[in-house]
Amino acid sequence: MEGKVILVTGANKGIGFEIVRQLAKLGHEVLLATRDEQKGREALIELQKENITAHIIRLDIIDEGSIKAAVSQVQQQFGKLDVLINNAAILLKEDQSLLKNNWLTIDQSLQTDAMAQLMVTRHFQSLFTKGSRIIMTSSGGGSMSDPVGGWSPAYCIAKSLLNAITRHLAYEYTQQQISVNAFCPGWVKTDMGGKSAPRSVQQGADTAVWLATAEKIPTGQFFRDRKEIPW
Incomplete structure (x- = not known):
């Protein structure tokens, strides 16, 4: 998959930035999508220090007008x-309990961490071609198999919804030979994951880079460290 056009949302920092870095280093045309253009420019400067080139795309995933403008720019x-x-995703510090959270906390989590991904995908589908790939950054917190409880329940159920969206999109895109998969980066040292997280951004980004670039991948599956895991 040399020279592919790849767009990464929430890409000015953390796992998203590392995904951009690794993919651009491999020679792909990588679009660093961010809602804050200044932070995007700062991210590009960091890449330029390594002689890595990427492109900024302004994209706020919860703003349909911003999504449409981004689609037009890529086109x-x-x-x-x-x-x-x-x-792109959020993890709100107020997210403590489904029974006690302010409703806005739950609604923002569901809209930003699941429904926005569906909206972005629907708008960009006009640019997909045979063999295009859609990759969702999910979380083990969204698993229906692992134990639950103890942290950020609204975030976790949003990731469960994202996993369901992934499976249904994989089914709907089968005839177009477009793959749709989700991956769990694990607990990574980022602004979201915190300093005590055991995994590096390089480890967190690896599976996404593999799903984007491997010669052949399946569809409708959930991965961690390049291995399929239960939904």
């Missing part, structure tokens, strides 16, 4: 999108 500049990595 004009590249004419297609080979890989969409839906990485």
Whole structure:
């Protein structure tokens, strides 16, 4: 998959930035999508220090107008999108209990961490071609198999919803030979994961890079460290 056009949301820092870094280093046309253009420019400066080139796309995943403008920009500049990595997400400190959370906390989590990914995918589908790939940054917190409880329940159920969306999109895109998969980066040292997290951003980004670039991948599956895990 040399020279593919790949867009990564939430890409100015953390796992998203590392995904961009690794993919651009491999020679792909990588679009660093961020809602804050200044932070995007700062991220590009960091990449330039390593002689790595990427492109900024302004994209607020919960703003439909912003999504449409981003689609138009990608259409004009590249004419297609080979890989969409839906990485942007939020983890709210107020998210403590489904019974006690302010409703806005629950609604914001569901909208930003699941429904926005569906909306972004629907708008960008006009740029997909045969063999395009859609990758969702999910979480083990969204698993229906692992134990639950103890942290950020609204975030976790949003990731469960994202996993369900992944499976249904994989089914609907089968005839177009477009793959749709989710991956869990694990607990990673980022602004979201915190300093006590055991995994590096390089480890967190690896599976997404593999799903974007491997010669052949399945569809409708959930991965961690390049291995399929239960939903």
